Every structure is written in C-alpha cells, then in structure tokens.
Amino acid sequence: MVRLRIRFCGVRGSTPAPGIDFVRYGGHTSCLALTHDGADAPTLVLDAGAGLRKVTGMLDGAPFTGTILLSHLHWDHMLGLPFFAAADRADATPTVLLPEQASGEDAQSVLAGVMRPPYFPIEPTQLRGRWTFANVAPGEHQIEGFTVLAREIPHKGGRTFGYRVSDGHSTLTYMPDHCPTAFGPGEHGFGEYHPAALELAHEADVLVHDAQLFPEELAAEAHFGHAVADYSVELARLAGARSVALFHHRNTRTDNALDGLARRLGGDSPNVSVAAEETVLEL
Numbered sequence: 001m002v003r004l005r006i007r008f009c010g011v012r013g014s015t016p017a018p019g020i021d022f023v024r025y026g027g028h029t030s031c032l033a034l035t036h037d038g039a040d041a042p043t044l045v046l047d048a049g050a051g052l053r054k055v056t057g058m059l060d061g062a063p064f065t066g067t068i069l070l071s072h073l074h075w076d077h078m079l080g081l082p083f084f085a086a087a088d089r090a091d092a093t094p095t096v097l098l099p100e101q102a103s104g105e106d107a108q109s110v111l112a113g114v115m116r117p118p119y120f121p122i123e124p125t126q127l128r129g130r131w132t133f134a135n136v137a138p139g140e141h142q143i144e145g146f147t148v149l150a151r152e153i154p155h156k157g158g159r160t161f162g163y164r165v166s167d168g169h170s171t172l173t174y175m176p177d178h179c180p181t182a183f184g185p186g187e188h189g190f191g192e193y194h195p196a197a198l199e200l201a202h203e204a205d206v207l208v209h210d211a212q213l214f215p216e217e218l219a220a221e222a223h224f225g226h227a228v229a230d231y232s233v234e235l236a237r238l239a240g241a242r243s244v245a246l247f248h249h250r251n252t253r254t255d256n257a258l259d260g261l262a263r264r265l266g267g268d269s270p271n272v273s274v275a276a277e278e279t280v281l282e283l
C-alpha cells in the first residue's frame with residue numbers, strides 16, 4: 001500500500017506559543033513535512049514557520065534536498081527559514097517557492113523584503129548551500145514528484161495561496177490562512193464556500209485548514225484575516241473531503257481550549273481532528 005507521510009512540525013498561528021499550557025498541541029508555527037512512500041527523507045515542506053527547525057531532525061544528519069513551498073510571506077510562515085540547519089550548509093540543495101506577486105518582483109527580492117539588515121542579520125543569498133528562489137503561479141505544477149494545484153485564496157495583507165498536493169494516490173489540501181468571510185457570510189455565517197476553496201478541498205484525503213477563530217470571536221476578529229474552526233468542517237463536508245485537521249491555532253489557545261474544540265467539533269463524517277505538533281498522518 002502506498003503511503004504518503006505528513007508530519008505536523010508546527011501547527012500554531014501568528015507567533016510561537018511556548019509554555020506549559022501549550023505542550024500537548026505544540027507551540028511552533030506552520031510547517032508540514034511530506035515524505036513519499038518508501039523514502040526516508042521529506043522532500044516537500046509546506047511553509048517555513050518555526051516548526052521548520054524540526055525537519056533537520058528528520059534527515060539523520062543529511063543535507064536537505066527538496067522544496068519549501070510557502071503559502072504566503074507572513075512572519076509566522078517564514079521565520080524558520082534561516083534556522084533550518086539541514087538546508088543552511090554547503091552541501092544542501094533547497095528550493096523556496098513563493099506566490100508570485102502582483103508587482104512581478106523576483107522571489108529572492110520579495111523574501112529579502114523581510115530577511116535583510118536591519119530586520120535580520122543576513123539576506124537569503126547569504127544562506128549556505130545551493131539555494132534556488134522562485135515564484136509559483138496559480139495553476140498546476142509538478143514539484144518533487146507531487147502534483148500541486150495552487151489557487152489564490154482570500155486572507156489579509158499579501159497574496160496567499162492554498163495548495164492541493166497529490167502523490168497520485170493520496171491528496172492533501174493545505175489552507176493554513178484563509179478568510180472566507182471576505183467573500184460574504186455564506187450559508188452558515190462562517191464565510192463563503194467559494195470555488196477556489198471547494199476545488200482545492202474536493203474529495204481530499206485530508207484538509208488542513210485555518211481554525212484560528214472560535215465562533216464567539218468571529219464577529220470581532222474576522223478582519224484579521226482568518227477562519228472560524230466550524231468553517232473548516234463545513235468546507236470539508238461540502239467538498240467531500242474525508243478528513244479535516246484543524247490547524248493554525250491561535251497563539252493564546254491553550255491545550256485545554258483545543259481539547260474543548262476537539263470535543264465540540266469532533267466527528268466521523270468527515271473525520272475531524274485538532275492538529276497537534278509531532279502527529280504523523282499516513283495516507
């Protein structure tokens with residue numbers, strides 16, 4: 001049986017969340033590592049949050065050869081990049097792909113907008129190894145042996161893509177930051193189930209989706225650009241996805257609060273889980 005392995009290296013949104021109230025679900029920001037069936041090492045990494053540091057430990061001392069695909073450029077999705085030790089070494093061959101910007105600016109310059117003095121000690125080009133920085137456009141791409149569909153989705157402050165990643169047998173949909181209320185309230189008041197979201201999530205094995213907000217927070221905080229957890233479950237249901245992993249937990253959301261979320265929304269159709277760092281899914 002073919003198994004795609006997906007490791008949750010970081011599940012948090014906005015900032016890391018250390019401390020005793022966050023140990024079970026974890027405090028690192030967004031990062032997923034994907035490993036092909038039969039392979040030892042991950043070759044596709046979704047987002048470069050603080051959790052990216054953990055990917056080094058998956059490589060058994062080897063350099064990273066693969067692609068880091070960014071959903072967008074907010075700090076919590078790229079702050080791990082210069083601390084990815086397995087990629088910051090002479091024998092590494094990393095590629096970073098990020099959403100093409102309306103300005104047409106090249107990827108390296110876009111990344112250098114947040115990663116250069118005085119904001120950070122070095123620029124992207126000063127990382128060790130043979131790095132490639134490139135843009136990714138909406139549409140279908142072949143990346144590291146995966147078929148990846150990229151679609152622009154509403155968020156706030158910067159072009160943001162959701163991705164549908166398939167190895168030919170299993171499909172993962174990744175939408176960590178998504179503000180569906182930008183298109184209206186939708187039939188449940190959680191936001192619109194718009195065509196790009198439905199296409200990305202269509203019959204996916206797992207939908208990893210923004211669950212930053214609880215319903216009582218939506219009215220006051222939707223303008224920050226995130227989704228309510230309930231939207232994720234309804235989207236999975238409407239799109240025919242088999243399971244949903246609630247993701248990008250608010251940085252103040254304690255383990256107990258996330259246990260409560262699991263109790264409230266947990267179900268079998270689709271199967272609902274609350275994403276926790278170190279969980280490995282095999283599809």
Ligand SMILES: [Zn+2]
Nearest residue numbers: 013014076177
């Ligand atoms: Zn985020």
Ligand SMILES: [Zn+2]
Nearest residue numbers: 072074155177
């Ligand atoms: Zn964001």
